[in-house]
Amino acid sequence: MIKNYLKIAFRNLFKNKVYSFINIFGLAVGIACCLLIGLYVHNEWSYDEFHADSDRLYRAWVHEDYGNDEIYFNSVTPLILASALENNIPEVEQISRFTTFSNLVKHPDQTEAVSEAISIVDPDFFDMFDFEVIRGVASQTRDNPATVVITEQIAKQFFGEEDPLMQTLHIQFGDTFDEFTVAAIIKNPPLNSSIQFGILIPFSNSSKVFSQNSLTNWFSVSTETYVLLRENSRMEEINEKMETMMVTELGSRYGDDFNEGDLTYTVGLQPITDIRLNTEIPAGIAEVSDPVYSYILAAIALLVLLIACVNFMTLAISRSASRAREVGIRKTIGAVRQHLMLQFWGEALLMTMIALCGGVLLAELLLPRFNSLSGTGLQLELLSGNILILFGIGAILISFIAGIYPALMISGFKPVDVLKGRLSLSGDKNLFRQTMVIFQFSLSIALIAGTLIITQQLEYMRSADLGYNKDQVVVLSTDLNAGPGVPLSQTISDAERLKERLESELAGYPDITSISISSFTPVQSGGWISSDYRDQNDRKRFFDFNIVDHDFVETYGISLISGRDFSVNNPSDERRAILVNEALVEDYGWENPIGQRLPGPDFEEHEVIGVVQNFHYESLHMEVDPLALTINPDILFSGIENIGFSTSPTPRISVRFNSQNLPALMDRIEASWASASVGAPFNYTFVDQSVDNQYRQEERLSQIVLFGSALAIIIACLGLFGLASLMVVRRSKEIGVRKVLGASSQSIVLLINKEFTRLVLSAFIIAAPVAWFVMSNWLQNFAYRIEPDIGLFLLAGASALVIAWLTVGYQSIRATLINPTESLRSE
Incomplete structure (x- = not known):
C-alpha cells in the first residue's frame, strides 16, 4: 500500500509540474528564511554558553545610590572589588578581572609599532573560561609577569608562518617598550563570546596600567570582575554576605552616613549568559544587544515559515477540484477516508522533504550574503546530530501543519456529489482561504511598513543636524x-x-x-x-x-x-x-x-x-x-x-x-x-x-527585516497565484457565459482582481495599527526619532496591492483568453 501511495504521489508531482514547483519552492524559501534567521537568533541567545561552567560564571556589578536620584550603576567595577569578594565570600571559587586598553605593540625585529588592544587578566582567567589553548601553557603567566598569551590572529599578524611560542613581543607602557615572552597561543574567541581579546598580559602588570589610587579606590571603576561560584551556591546567601561585606569595607570610611543609608553601595552578580541580551544592566566592555531585536527576528522567521505552510494548504485546495473525481472513484471502489488522509499527508511529507533539502541548499547558498548583512560569521552545521533531529521533527511538523487541511477537506468529498458534478468549493472553505490570504498579506504589509520606518529612522539619524559638520x-x-x-x-x-x-x-x-x-x-x-x-x-x-x-x-x-x-x-x-x-x-x-x-x-x-x-x-x-x-x-x-x-x-x-x-x-x-x-x-x-x-545594530535589523519581508512577499505571491488559479477553475463557466454575452476582457480582469483587492484592503486595515504599535515602541529606543507617518503605511498597503494585482493579473489575463466553447462544452 505504501508503495502505491508513493507511486501516486510521484505521479501527481510530475503531472502537475508548475504547481509542484511553486509548492516546493515556496516551502523551500520559507525553510531557508527560517534557518538563516534562526541561526542568527540562536547565536544571540547562546552567547557564552560554550563555557563548561557557564551556569556558575558571573560578572559583578556595582550600584551607588546617594539619594535624590544620584545613582551610579556600572558593570565596570573597582579594582579592589576582586580581593574583597575573594576574602569575604567563601562561595567564590575563582575570580578574575578583565579590562582592555590600547597600546603600541611591535615585533622585536620591526621598527614600526602598531596600536593593538591589550587585555589584562588575573591568573584564574585561564581556568575559569574555556578558551581553547592551541600551543603552550597559559598558566605560565601566573608566575611570570613578563609573559603574554596571544590569539591565532595576533600570532599570524606579528609572526606570520613562524612559531611564536617563546618568542617576544614588545608592548609600550609610558615612554618605553617592555619585553613579553609568548607563553601560549589561544584559538580566536568564538563570535558568541562576550569576552573578546587578542593579547592577554598578567594582572601583575597593573601598576603599569593603573594609578595607585585606582588600585584601592571603591569609587574608581576600571575593570570587569568575573567570578566562578562553587557548586550548589545559593544566591540569596551570597547577596546577604556581599551586603555585609560593603558595610565592613565602607562603614569605617563613611561612618554613620553609610550605615544610616545616606550612601547605599550595592554589589551584585549577573550570570555570564545574561550579559548579551540584558539591557537593564549597563554595558561594560562587552557589547550588549537589545533582546527585542532577537524576538522580532524570531517572530519573522516563524511567521514566514507559517506563510509557506499556509501556501501549501491553499495550493493543495486550489488543486482539489482536479483531484475530486479521483477521490470519488477511489471511495466508490472501497477506499476509506483514513487511507486517503494518510495518502495526502504522505504527499505532503514527500514534498516537505524535497522542500527541506531545497531550503537547506538555498540557505547554504545565501549564508555568505546573510553573514554580510548581519555582520556575523554563522555556519550551517548540517552533520550535527541535533541539527538532523531538528530537521526530522521539523519535516514531520511542517508536513502535518501544511497537509492537515487538504487531507481533511479533499478526503471528505462525497462520491455521489463528485460524480454527479455537484462539487462545491465555496462556503466555509472559501472563507478559510480568504482568511489565509488576509493573514499572509497582513504580515507582508506589516513587514513592509516596518522596513520603511526603520529605513526612514536610519536615514534621519544619518542626515540629522548633529550640531557639527561630520563630513570631510x-x-x-x-x-x-x-x-x-x-x-x-x-x-x-x-x-x-x-x-x-x-x-x-x-x-x-x-x-x-x-x-x-x-x-x-x-x-x-x-x-x-x-x-x-x-x-x-x-x-x-x-x-x-x-x-x-x-x-x-x-x-x-x-x-x-x-x-x-x-x-x-x-x-x-x-x-x-x-x-x-x-x-x-x-x-x-x-x-x-x-x-x-x-x-x-x-x-x-x-x-x-x-x-x-x-x-x-x-x-x-x-x-x-x-x-x-x-x-x-x-x-x-x-x-x-x-x-x-x-x-x-x-x-x-x-x-x-x-x-x-x-x-x-x-x-x-x-x-x-x-x-x-x-x-x-x-x-x-x-x-x-x-x-x-553607531547604528550598525539598527542597520543589521533593517537588512534582515528587509530580507524577511522580501521572502514573505514572494511566498505570499505564490499563494495568490494558487488562489487565482482556483478562482479561474471555479468561475470558468461564469467567465465563459460573460464572454458569450459580450463582456470585455478588461471587465473580466477587473472582476477577478476585485475579490483580491478586497482581501488586501482588509489585510491593510488589520496590519496598519499592529505595525504602528510595534514600530512606535521600537522608536522609543531613540531620544531623537521620527514620528510614524501615515503615508508610510499607505505606501506599504499600496505596494502590497500592486504586488497582488501583478500576481493575479497573469491568471486574470489567462482566464480571458480561454475559448468560451471549452468551458461551456458540458452545458
Whole structure:
C-alpha cells in the first residue's frame, strides 16, 4: 500500500509540474528564511554558553545610590572589588578581572609599532573560561609577569608562518617598550563570546596600567570582575554576605552616613549568559544587544515559515477540484477516508522533504550574503546530530501543519456529489482561504511598513543636524597615553607639539582647512568624560567635558550661540576659559551665562566665555547632556568628585579637508604624519563613517527585516497565484457565459482582481495599527526619532496591492483568453 501511495504521489508531482514547483519552492524559501534567521537568533541567545561552567560564571556589578536620584550603576567595577569578594565570600571559587586598553605593540625585529588592544587578566582567567589553548601553557603567566598569551590572529599578524611560542613581543607602557615572552597561543574567541581579546598580559602588570589610587579606590571603576561560584551556591546567601561585606569595607570610611543609608553601595552578580541580551544592566566592555531585536527576528522567521505552510494548504485546495473525481472513484471502489488522509499527508511529507533539502541548499547558498548583512560569521552545521533531529521533527511538523487541511477537506468529498458534478468549493472553505490570504498579506504589509520606518529612522539619524559638520574630517590617533608617571597635562602638551609639526608639514597644502586636537572626538565609542560634584548648596551636579584646543570649534563647525570661541590672541583662555553648551546653561538655570563659573567650591578660578549650540557628541539614542569644553583640564579636575570614561582620553588630531581626490589627500597626510610623528603608526578614521557605525545594530535589523519581508512577499505571491488559479477553475463557466454575452476582457480582469483587492484592503486595515504599535515602541529606543507617518503605511498597503494585482493579473489575463466553447462544452 505504501508503495502505491508513493507511486501516486510521484505521479501527481510530475503531472502537475508548475504547481509542484511553486509548492516546493515556496516551502523551500520559507525553510531557508527560517534557518538563516534562526541561526542568527540562536547565536544571540547562546552567547557564552560554550563555557563548561557557564551556569556558575558571573560578572559583578556595582550600584551607588546617594539619594535624590544620584545613582551610579556600572558593570565596570573597582579594582579592589576582586580581593574583597575573594576574602569575604567563601562561595567564590575563582575570580578574575578583565579590562582592555590600547597600546603600541611591535615585533622585536620591526621598527614600526602598531596600536593593538591589550587585555589584562588575573591568573584564574585561564581556568575559569574555556578558551581553547592551541600551543603552550597559559598558566605560565601566573608566575611570570613578563609573559603574554596571544590569539591565532595576533600570532599570524606579528609572526606570520613562524612559531611564536617563546618568542617576544614588545608592548609600550609610558615612554618605553617592555619585553613579553609568548607563553601560549589561544584559538580566536568564538563570535558568541562576550569576552573578546587578542593579547592577554598578567594582572601583575597593573601598576603599569593603573594609578595607585585606582588600585584601592571603591569609587574608581576600571575593570570587569568575573567570578566562578562553587557548586550548589545559593544566591540569596551570597547577596546577604556581599551586603555585609560593603558595610565592613565602607562603614569605617563613611561612618554613620553609610550605615544610616545616606550612601547605599550595592554589589551584585549577573550570570555570564545574561550579559548579551540584558539591557537593564549597563554595558561594560562587552557589547550588549537589545533582546527585542532577537524576538522580532524570531517572530519573522516563524511567521514566514507559517506563510509557506499556509501556501501549501491553499495550493493543495486550489488543486482539489482536479483531484475530486479521483477521490470519488477511489471511495466508490472501497477506499476509506483514513487511507486517503494518510495518502495526502504522505504527499505532503514527500514534498516537505524535497522542500527541506531545497531550503537547506538555498540557505547554504545565501549564508555568505546573510553573514554580510548581519555582520556575523554563522555556519550551517548540517552533520550535527541535533541539527538532523531538528530537521526530522521539523519535516514531520511542517508536513502535518501544511497537509492537515487538504487531507481533511479533499478526503471528505462525497462520491455521489463528485460524480454527479455537484462539487462545491465555496462556503466555509472559501472563507478559510480568504482568511489565509488576509493573514499572509497582513504580515507582508506589516513587514513592509516596518522596513520603511526603520529605513526612514536610519536615514534621519544619518542626515540629522548633529550640531557639527561630520563630513570631510579625518581623525588621527596619536597613541600618546597618560598614565603612571605621565600626567595628562604632559600628554596634552606632547599632542600640541605633534600638531604643530603636522601643521608645518602640511603648510601650503590648500586642501587642508584646519587642524585640531582633543581628548575625544564626536561619536567616539563610550562617550566623553563624565563627572559630578556638589555645589555650595550641597546639590549634586553633573556634566560631561572634553579637553580641546583653540581650533576645535572651528574644525567641527560648531555654532556659537553667545560669547566667543577660544582665541590664541587671548593667553588667559589657556588657563581659565571654558565653553558650555545650551543644555548646561538650561540645567544650571543661567540667564546670562557669559562670565559665569561652575558653582563648585573647589574649582580653580575659571569663567564661561561662550555658549555653543547643543551638538550630538553621542548617538541619537541619547539626550544631549550638559557639556563643558576646556583647554586646561586642571580647572575642572580640581572640583570634580567622581570622574569616569569608557575609553582612554588619548589625544586625537582632527584634520578638516576640502578635496575630491581622497586617495591623493590621504597619501599626503600619511607622508606628513610619518615626518611629524617620528615613527608612530598612521591610524585614522573618518567622522562620517563613525557616525554610520553607531547604528550598525539598527542597520543589521533593517537588512534582515528587509530580507524577511522580501521572502514573505514572494511566498505570499505564490499563494495568490494558487488562489487565482482556483478562482479561474471555479468561475470558468461564469467567465465563459460573460464572454458569450459580450463582456470585455478588461471587465473580466477587473472582476477577478476585485475579490483580491478586497482581501488586501482588509489585510491593510488589520496590519496598519499592529505595525504602528510595534514600530512606535521600537522608536522609543531613540531620544531623537521620527514620528510614524501615515503615508508610510499607505505606501506599504499600496505596494502590497500592486504586488497582488501583478500576481493575479497573469491568471486574470489567462482566464480571458480561454475559448468560451471549452468551458461551456458540458452545458
